[in-house]
Amino acid sequence: MTGFETKPEYVISDETALRDLFPPTHELAAKKCLTKLDRHARDFIERAPFLCLGTQNADGKADVSPRGDPPGFVKILDRETLAVPDRPGNNRLDSLVNIVSNPSVGLLFVIPGFDDTLRVNGQATLVVDPELLKAMSISGRSPKVAIVVKITSVFMHCAKAFRRSRLWDPERFQDRDDMPSLMKIINDQIDETPVSEEELNELDQKLEESYRKTLY
Structure with a gap:
């Protein structure tokens, strides 16, 4: 397979050219963006057991990381501030390292069974306040770091993407x-040396064991 190259004449390089492709946005879509949490945004966050966290480093290299816990795991500190616990993972720390160099973040809150989502953008800070971390503990285990987000914008996102994908439809589950x-998969991606089925089973078992030990 040869490398794909886009012809320069088909590249959109400015906002005017981009907007010329689309009709004007609906008035409600333009006005729906808030700068503080209202009661509906609060209710959505308190119900959500899952979010995606978007970050960038100082050079603009982007990353998206999933975050999940029981509903209400994101703490609402006030109408303009959220705190997201950082639970044990693989210690790559991609999102956290990005936040240190570039505090701009985007959060997409997801509720199982809901087709609409909640989007929050803001400026993040990594915090190790013991009282805050203790408030986010589960089964006596506190996160090492909290991601505290000062909200700059918050708005509901329509259901089109989830409905097109039929994400919650059991008949579409794979x-x-x-x-x-x-x-x-990881072994194939990093090492061309064949691994026996027995060795793979052992690796799978170790992964499951790490889940049991590190979740809570």
Whole structure:
């Protein structure tokens, strides 16, 4: 397969050219952006067990990281401030390192069964305040760091993407066994040396054991 190259004449390089492709936005879409949490945004955040966190480093290199916990895991500190616990992971720290160099973040809150989502943009700070961390503890285990977000914009996002994908439709669920296990995929990506099925099973078991030990 040869590398794909876009012809320069088909590249959109300014906002005017971009907007010329689309009709004007609906008045409600233009006005829906808030700078503080209202009661509906609060209710959505308190129900959400999952979010995606978008960050960038100082050079603009982007990253998106999933975050999940029981509903209400994101603490609402006031109408303009949220706190997201950082739970144990693989210690790559991609999102956290990005925040240190570039505090601009985007959060997408998701509730199972809801087709609409909540988007929050803001400026993040990494905080190790013991009282705040203790307030976000689960089963006696506190996060090492809280991501405190000062909100700059918050708004509801329509259901089109989730409805097009039929994400919550059980009839569209795919069998995970149709693809190799996570450890098999990673091994194939980083090492061309064949690994026996027995060794892969051992790696899979170790991964599951790490889930049990590090979740809570």
